[in-house]
Amino acid sequence: MVATSHDVMPDIELYQPTDEANALALANTLGADGWLVGGGQDTYGWLKDRNKSPAAMIELTQIDAWKGIKEIDDGIEIGAVTTLTEIANNPLVQSRYSLLAMAASKVASPQIRNVGTLGGNLNQDARCWYYRRGLDCYRAGGNICYADSPEGLNREHALFGASRCVAVSPSDTAPALVALDAIMVVSSQGGQRLIRAQDYFVGPDRDIIHMTVLNPGEILTAVRIPGSWANAEFYFEKVADRNVWDFALVNIAAAFKVSGGVIQDARLACGAVECTPRRLEAVENAIRGQQRSEELAGRAGEMATNGARPLNYNHFKVPLMQNLVKRAIRG
Numbered sequence: 296m297v298a299t300s301h302d303v304m305p306d307i308e309l310y311q312p313t314d315e316a317n318a319l320a321l322a323n324t325l326g327a328d329g330w331l332v333g334g335g336q337d338t339y340g341w342l343k344d345r346n347k348s349p350a351a352m353i354e355l356t357q358i359d360a361w362k363g364i365k366e367i368d369d370g371i372e373i374g375a376v377t378t379l380t381e382i383a384n385n386p387l388v389q390s391r392y393s394l395l396a397m398a399a400s401k402v403a404s405p406q407i408r409n410v411g412t413l414g415g416n417l418n419q420d421a422r423c424w425y426y427r428r429g430l431d432c433y434r435a436g437g438n439i440c441y442a443d444s445p446e447g448l449n450r451e452h453a454l455f456g457a458s459r460c461v462a463v464s465p466s467d468t469a470p471a472l473v474a475l476d477a478i479m480v481v482s483s484q485g486g487q488r489l490i491r492a493q494d495y496f497v498g499p500d501r502d503i504i505h506m507t508v509l510n511p512g513e514i515l516t517a518v519r520i521p522g523s524w525a526n527a528e529f530y531f532e533k534v535a536d537r538n539v540w541d542f543a544l545v546n547i548a549a550a551f552k553v554s555g556g557v558i559q560d561a562r563l564a565c566g567a568v569e570c571t572p573r574r575l576e577a578v579e580n581a582i583r584g585q586q587r588s589e590e591l592a593g594r595a596g597e598m599a600t601n602g603a604r605p606l607n608y609n610h611f612k613v614p615l616m617q618n619l620v621k622r623a624i625r626g
Contacts, residue, residue: 305342308351315360315482318514321353323484326511329353333376333412336403337419346429356412361516364388370522372480375414375515379468380405382413392520394529394548398471401531401546404539414515417469417479417495418507421462421570422542423452433459433503442606449606451544454613456569458500461606463567467533469496470548470564470572475524480517481509488513493564496571506570524550524562530623534615543567545615549623558582563623565599568616575599575620582624589625596621 310329312318322329330349332338333356341347355361361374364385371387382388383400402408402416420426421434423442431437442449443461452461469492477492495507509515528551535541545567552560561582563575578595585591596617603613 305348307342307349309354310351311354311357313357315358315516318353318355318358319482319484319512322514323512325351325353329511331355331418331514333415334378334407334410335415336407336411337415340427341420346427355414355514361414367519370520370525373413373518373520375417375480375517376412379408379411379413379416382468383408391525392475392529394475394527394531394550395468395471395520397529397531398467398533398546398548401533402467403541407540413468413518416466417472417518418509418515419465421460421506422465423460423462424448426462434462434499436504445607447606448608450608451542451567452606452609453570454568454600454603454605454609454616455573456498456500456571457604458498459503460499460570462499462570464496464506464569464571465542466566466572467543467546470546470566471531472518472520473564473572473574474548474550474562475520476562478519478521479515480519481513482516483510483513489519492518493572493574498570527552528626530626532619532622534619545612545619547616547619547623551626553587553626556587558585558587558624563599563620565616565619568603568612577601578620587624587626592621592624595624 310321328350330352332352332354355376361376364373379399379402383396388396425441426432426434433440442452453463472492479490479495481488530549533543533546535543547565549563561579565573578599599620600613
């Protein structure tokens with residue numbers, strides 16, 4: 296009899312394409328059986344815990360065409376395999392779109408940012424520990440949400456948009472890209488799709504299994520940030536239990552165009568309060584054309600949480616979210 300150790304890595308084919316065409320062909324051939332790998336920080340956790348068992352992995356980090364930051368006709372384009380450290384430190388991003396640089400600099404820890412990619416941070420799966428531990432919740436194909444139950448531990452979970460699943464979007468860069476009105480470049484053998492950042496992420500009411508609009512065979516290859524928000528006034532803040540390693544309890548990303556103290560235009564998005572980055576359009580409409588003031592910030596903060604439905608243990612997120620919105624508007 297041969298003993299089988301749980302600590303042995305399961306058999307998985309590994310592909311390491313070095314050009315776009317090969318990567319897209321592999322993604323097309325493998326479909327849902329091909330697990331896309333950037334920095335691998337989310338991937339290895341799943342494999343270690345034995346809660347995902349892909350037939351094959353497609354590592355994307357050797358494809359130079361999907362790396363780096365460059366100027367384009369209307370803004371900049373960032374390859375999806377670009378590391379978070381490079382984004383946080385890039386002079387072009389820092390000078391024109393510091394909101395994204397700030398968000399990238401708050402992800403996890405320096406070690407993780409050195410290998411973690413923009414695409415990986417945007418496409419990581421839900422962080423709910425019930426789901427991550429392999430329990431048969433709705434997102435895993437079962438018929439229960441363990442977090443949304445009388446005994447459920449749901450301190451980190453959603454205030455909005457619950458539909459069977461109450462997990463939240465874990466990305467720090469996603470709210471920043473929504474606030475910047477970024478465009479996601481999604482590639483496949485059939486061509487490219489251009490998708491607005493706020494439409495790229497999907498909630499459980501639309502798809503209980505996936506968190507983005509990516510179909511099998513598709514790869515997020517780049518993100519484009521339009522010049523219309525270059526050099527705006529930006530605000531990013533992340534509140535977590537620890538300053539490093541941790542995911543946000545709530546974060547906010549905001550972009551303002553201000554003239555003479557009057558807010559001419561604004562875009563705000565919060566993370567970790569819904570399964571997708573939550574765009575605060577009602578707040579934007581309320582403050583547009585208004586003189587910045589403490590009173591305006593207070594009204595906007597309260598408005599931001601209209602419709603919130605706290606769970607047993609996350610009521611604290613309501614005043615936390617309100618205060619982050621106030622601080623962003625005050626500047």
